[in-house]
Every structure is written in structure tokens, then in C-alpha cells.
Amino acid sequence: MDHADFDLWDTANQRFVSRSTETYSKMGYVTSLFARKVVAAAGDAVDGAELLRSAGVDPDSSWDPKVMLPDGTYYDLLERIATLIDVTDLPLRTGASMRLDEYGALGLAFKAATTLGGSYARVERYARLWTSVVEYELRPVPMGTLFILHRAGERRLGLRLSNEATLASAISLARQVSPVPVTPLQVFLRHGVPGSFAAHEAWFGCPVRFDAKLDAILFSPETLAQPNILGDEGISKYLVSHLDAELNEIAEDVTLVSRARDTIAQALNEGSPRMKDIARYLGVSARSFHRRLSEHGVSFHTLTEETRRDLAVGLLRDKRHSLAEIAFLTGFAEQSSFTRAFKRWVGQTPASYRRGHADL
Template structure:
């Protein structure tokens, strides 16, 4: 599961709005272009690190979500704007959700009084801060686009929060908010599904539908390549020689072909390898059963010092420093 790179711009815009320097966070955010895929674990850690370190207030994730603009959601955001009604927009989001999360997760249901869009808990949870950003962005987006938008009928989240945070959530959403639910839910009065979208445009909608369909086809091919790369990388790292040539051989393609396919996403083999190693390093550092020397070997480094230098280049901190931060937070 992943998010699109454009979504990380929410955090950049929040930093700008609050005039916060946060050079470490900005450096990490700058790595992602709008059409990049950002693993959920990376987004969750980046968001939590930033808000825990420099944010004030009880629920700063809501302020991050309130910075949302259509560009943060890519073509999906503009497609929703071009829909005829709120109900039409909800169905369009569900149809093209894979462009945002890489998977189709949203479920839509109605009863006698309300319509509900909900998301189940996933094997790789987003966490309360990232869920809070997402739902705050959804509600803010609709508030800005609809004439006299009704408040949600109710909202629910997976995680449990403090009473102070719960009060902040109810004040922001102007509706009852439940915590500790099996789903993240947003409910709207059923009659509100007929509300017209002020920027509806049938011609633009057709064009954006075609673009979104084409992106879904590309996404399927790219996801297959990403899965193949990650599956074979672990073997190459264990052998201590993760080169472009060896990876291409495992994928039964020429090195130039693999280079071209990576270049379509604006990265070289070394950039992809560094990015993948960084993700794995963060996962391994969260495992107290692995020492730094073992992590270095798992990542294909011949010695711990080489791993330390690379991790500092990727993140601006040492592996030991990163582990101590996680230990303090847990």
C-alpha cells in the first residue's frame, strides 16, 4: 500500500503556512515528485516524526488536512470537482481510488437516512495521525466546493485518542466522532448526495475519466515491476552485490530496458536502490532483535560503518540515533 507523492505536499504546505523551517523534514519531502509512489510506512513515520517534534496543539493532523488543495490528490481531485453531484463524486473516488492508495479500499453504503464511505483496517495501518489528515482533508475539500455544505452525520476512526483530542476532532468536524471502530467512516445525510458540485463540467469529466483509466493501466504495469524489484532485491542484498546488471538478469530483461523503465519515474538504479534500502533500514531498526551490524549485513553492506554513512546520507541522522528516537517514543 502506498500514497501518491502529491499527497506529501500537504505537509510542505502546512510547514509553509506555519512558517516552520524543519530542514530535515523538508529535505525528505523534496525527494518525492507528485507522481511518485510513497510507501505508507514512510508517510506515517514522516508525518508522526514531524508533528511529534515541532507541532503544537492537541490534534495538529487536522490542521495539516485543512491545507488540502485539488493538486494534492492529482487527477483524482480534479475529476471529483468535475462531477455532477456529491454522490457522483463519491462513486468516482471509489472507482479511481487506486490512483491514490495503489489499492481499492473504499466501501460505499446507504441506509434510510445516511450514506457512508468507509475504509477497513489494512495490514499496514496508516495510524491516527495519517487517518486524521486524510479525513480532515476530505471534509475540508467538500466544505470548500459545495454551496452550504451539510456537516457529516458522523465520523469514526480505528484508534483511540485522549479526551482532549476527541473534543478537538468533534469541534473540527462539527459532528459526533467515534474512536476504536473497525472502520474509518464518514457519514453524510442521504439527501446531500443530490447536491450539485459547483464546478461540474461533463466535457472535462469525460476527458479526466479517460486520463484516469490510462493511469490505472500504467499503475498496474508499474506495480508489477515494483513487486518484482522488491522480491528480487532481498536475494541480491543477501548476496552482497545489488547491481543493475544482476537485477536485470533476474528480471529477464536487458540492463538498458530496466534503466528506461526506472527513468520513466525520474530515477536511476542507484536512486531506487538507496530508496529501497532506506525503507528496509527503517523497518529493521524498529526490530529490537536486530543489532546494527546485522542490519548492515541484511542491507548488503560489507561493514557497519558503510551502512552508517549511507543512512546519514539518506536521512541526516545515524542509525543509532534513529533507534534511540523510536525507543523514547515507545
């Protein structure tokens, strides 16, 4: 997240005033499926239910990939797990656990594409259905085609682990549709070498290059031309039309939710905002606002809590702001109330979180 710019004290009115919420407003979304998968991959060494609750995911609810969570919350989850266990191969285990059947129509479209290259082309076009923070690109190069993962943001530990898991899942899904083993030519990762990367090369079956200029998988032309087991042109066309419709709906709803988050963030220094006031500002009725949030798998209360949490996390990473200032800017009348809420959200006090992320 980018650093925010705040005029923290309004002398005339004797109060703190937020001049910008850039720290929060560039936040994106990922499917809660990823959070559930990474917690499951971490195994019994962690309290999975508690970790999911800290990320705003009900551990007892059904696994719905359309239920989203903020990307910063997902990265926090990964970083919390990293304090509990060795996460060197956690992204690989997470990626290996991904199943096409869990992706709904997108998973079916991946299967129904006639070639593996066609499957990845579906990912390139429809990735927005499960994340707003990653874009994919198929780029021809002399040796074959690069399947590139584009993800903006601070190269924090959570993001780096997420990138590894994403590329590992790309191979896992390919191996589920191909009649022959899928082995890329090379894998590239922008971040530095972990303590050991033998597990990475064993999983991908090829050299893994760290400190690269991009995050990507290099495939040979023969691999991408390989026919899929269940490829079917007729079914594929039907599914693509369905995905196009979903993509249009998601684009509208994500825009509304994103605007709502920004509006809530701007209103927090006046206390807890009311749904009808936010709806009025967005130009929709309270009833329509409630319905559209529900369709996106989120309530106004949850949206407000997530906004508070992620704004607080972003501000805590900016050392210019005291805890009292952050408490005010996130809608708390007292610092003690902020401390209790933050500990409930992420399992740490604000001061502990700030110390633990000093070097990230």
C-alpha cells in the same frame, strides 16, 4: 510492517542469509504530494527542506503528485514531526490545505461529477493513482452512506496521523465542489482519543468517535445527492476514460517497481545490486527498466536507497536482529557505514531510532 523471518547465519558458508523479506515486501506507496503538504502544514517550527530530503523528496523540485514514496517513509516523516511539535491538529491542517487542482485529472473528475456522491465514487475507483496503501469504500447504511478508509498495517503513530489527514482532506475537497456547506453526520476513527479532540469536531462540524471499528465518514443521503457546482456529464465521461487509461498504466508500473524493490531487497546481502542484474532477473532490458522507472518518477539509485532505508527501518523494529546483522542484510560491509547512511536517511542513528520506536 510484518516481522521478517531470517536464518541469520549460514554455518557452511560462514555468512548471514536472508530467508524472507516480508518485512519489506509488503510496503506500499503514497504520493509525495502528501509529504510536501504535511511539512508545509507543520510550518516554521520545523526544517521543512531537511525533513523532505530525509524522506527522499527534493524540496526544490516541482510538486508532482506522480512522484511516489514508500508508505513507511511517509509514516516516519510524520513521526519525526511529532517529536518536534504538537501534532494534535496537524492532520486537520494538512487535510484543509489539499486542493483539487493538485490532483491532476483525478481532481478534475472529482469536480466534474454531477453530485458529491459521484465525486466520492471517483475516489473509490481511482485512489490507486495516488496511493497503493489505501482503499476506499462507499457503503450504504440505515442512516446514509459510509465513506470508509481501508488501510492495513501496524497502527503506528504515523499511520494514525495519516488516516486523520486523509479523512480531513475528504471533507476539504467536498467543500470545494459543493454550493452549500458540507457537514457529515459523524466521523469514526479506529485509534484512541488524542489529548484533545475539540479541533477535530470543529473542523468536521460533527461528533468524532474514537476507538471505533473503522475509519470512516458518515454522510446523509441529502449531502451526497447535492449537485456539484461544476458538474458536467460530458466532461465527466471524457475524464473517466482518461483515468481508466492512467489506472492501467499505474498498475503495470507499480507492479514493476514493487517487484524491483523485492528483488533488490533479496540481493542486498550480496552488496549493492547492479541495475542490469535486477533488470535481467525481472525479464526486461536495462534500457527498458531505466525508462519505466523514470516514467514512475524514480531512478535505480533512489530505488535501491529507499529499499535499504525501509528494509532497515522494518528490521530495527524487530528486536531479534543486532545492528551488525541489519547492516549486512541491507548491503553494508561495515556497521559504521550503515550507521552513517541511516543517519542521513532519517536524521537518527540506528540505535536511537530503535530506542525511540520501542513502544510504537
